[in-house]
Amino acid sequence: MNQIKQLVEGVLKGNHRSIAKTITLIENNPTEAQKAVSKLYPHTGKAHIIGITGPTGSGKSTLIEKLVKELRRKRKRVGIIAVDPSSPFTGGAFLGDRIRMQKLSTDKEVFIRSMATRNSPGGLARATKDAVKVLDASGKDIVIVETVGAGQSEVDIIKIAHTVVVVLAPGLGDDIQAIKAGMMEIGDIFVVNKADRENADEAVIDIETMLNMSSEKEKWRPPVIKTTATKDEGTTELLNHINQHMKYLKKEGFDTQRRQKAETELVEAIKQKTTDSIIDELRRKGELEKLIEKILAKETDPYSAADTLLEERLKRFKTRQ
Amino acid sequence: MSTKRKIRIVVAKPGLDSHDRGAKVIARAFRDAGMEVIYTGLWQTPEQIVETALQEDVDVVALSILSGAHMTLFPKITKLMKQKGLNDILVLGGGVIPDEDIPALKKIGIAEVFGPDTPTSTIIKFIKKHTQKT
Numbered sequence: 393m394n395q396i397k398q399l400v401e402g403v404l405k406g407n408h409r410s411i412a413k414t415i416t417l418i419e420n421n422p423t424e425a426q427k428a429v430s431k432l433y434p435h436t437g438k439a440h441i442i443g444i445t446g447p448t449g450s451g452k453s454t455l456i457e458k459l460v461k462e463l464r465r466k467r468k469r470v471g472i473i474a475v476d477p478s479s480p481f482t483g484g485a486f487l488g489d490r491i492r493m494q495k496l497s498t499d500k501e502v503f504i505r506s507m508a509t510r511n512s513p514g515g516l517a518r519a520t521k522d523a524v525k526v527l528d529a530s531g532k533d534i535v536i537v538e539t540v541g542a543g544q545s546e547v548d549i550i551k552i553a554h555t556v557v558v559v560l561a562p563g564l565g566d567d568i569q570a571i572k573a574g575m576m577e578i579g580d581i582f583v584v585n586k587a588d589r590e591n592a593d594e595a596v597i598d599i600e601t602m603l604n605m606s607s608e609k610e611k612w613r614p615p616v617i618k619t620t621a622t623k624d625e626g627t628t629e630l631l632n633h634i635n636q637h638m639k640y641l642k643k644e645g646f647d648t649q650r651r652q653k654a655e656t657e658l659v660e661a662i663k664q665k666t667t668d669s670i671i672d673e674l675r676r677k678g679e680l681e682k683l684i685e686k687i688l689a690k691e692t693d694p695y696s697a698a699d700t701l702l703e704e705r706l707k708r709f710k711t712r713q
Numbered sequence: 714m715s716t717k718r719k720i721r722i723v724v725a726k727p728g729l730d731s732h733d734r735g736a737k738v739i740a741r742a743f744r745d746a747g748m749e750v751i752y753t754g755l756w757q758t759p760e761q762i763v764e765t766a767l768q769e770d771v772d773v774v775a776l777s778i779l780s781g782a783h784m785t786l787f788p789k790i791t792k793l794m795k796q797k798g799l800n801d802i803l804v805l806g807g808g809v810i811p812d813e814d815i816p817a818l819k820k821i822g823i824a825e826v827f828g829p830d831t832p833t834s835t836i837i838k839f840i841k842k843h844t845q846k847t
């Protein structure tokens with residue numbers, strides 16, 4: 393408990409070592425970390441959380457480096473969480489996003505953390521959401537979350553970020569078709585990076601066309617902008633759009649977005665805690681093991697087994713209602 | 714839910730040294746051994762490496778060097794780490810390092826030095842053995 397108190401105090405002072413240690417605790421020991429996160433929670437809500445997503449190789453890390461340099465010129469304090477996939481076979485991970493951001497690593501107002509997904513689906517790690525809270529509470533003005541190289545289903549970033557920037561590159565061509573189902577719906581801003589390459593304008597037109605087909609008429613029409621991150625071109629424009637989106641949110645839907653996020657998070661927390669506690673209990677009593685044997689012997693199937701198991705518990709719950 | 718501690722490791726190339734084939738092979742081997750490997754890329758200053766180790770909260774810093782500047786750069790790194798209170802991190806050296814330099818490097822806090830012929834499994838075994846605290 394004393395350790396938790398120390399960590400929380402350090403985080404609130406913006407101490408990078410404490411931030412790092414707290415994030416590790418969130419990754420390795422969620423139950424213990426919850427004590428710290430609960431204490432930090434009242435101090436959150438000040439940072440603008442920006443999600444950067446898009447296919448592998450579209451230049452997300454390089455773009456972030458340039459974006460952060462621009463933010464530092466405006467004296468903003470920045471936290472970055474860069475997520476990369478874990479190997480489903482060994483559990484190991486190669487976290488290479490820092491390679492593009494190392495120039496930022498000695499800036500005392502910038503904190504960068506690489507994070508492995510540890511096989512969590514959705515393009516983020518299980519710990520990402522709480523790590524964002526730690527950075528927010530530590531006094532960072534901007535928190536940037538870079539997702540894994542994403543396609544159609546890595547859309548969890550919308551649960552965390554205020555502003556989602558989808559980064560694409562020309563020459564991905566049909567990829568824009570491929571990603572339309574997931575990515576096109578979550579972007580608040582679209583970036584065609586590597587705009588010095590051939591077909592950049594075609595990519596912009598493709599995205600614009602796709603956006604125009606959208607049946608939902610919302611008040612915010614996502615802008616499509618061109619950047620060349622390696623040459624630091626278009627970064628200022630991108631940042632302007634990001635700020636405009638925050639202004640729009642504050643005027644139009646900030647409270648709705650906050651309410652939705654709180655609801656999603658609460659529902660997920662309830663789901664996780666109920667299933668965890670039920671499964672733990674079954675495991676302790678050996679009921680789980682017995683049913684597995686029955687399933688293997690083809691005496692029952694997983695769904696029927698789950699029904700039988702839950703019947704009694706749900707009955708108890710229903711009578712209480 | 715698993716609460717197992719994962720070994721986190723920074724693989725860094727300090728100084729003006731453009732040869733990173735070895736570092737990449739090592740990084741790959743660490744990943745395949747189930748570790749989370751943070752690769753910094755080339756031309757890192759001691760300050761960058763130490764700050765990376767701090768922010769990433771790693772268990773191990775693996776330094777790969779082929780330029781011959783290890784006697785200048787390694788002490789700078791271990792000194793900075795001590796200043797920042799990073800005393801519980803295992804620091805390893807690798808690359809082209811003459812045998813006669815090894816005792817001096819061990820004195821300044823490099824836990825072990827692995828030469829070019831070392832099988833990756835030896836290094837992995839060493840890391841696993843020395844990071845099994847708590």
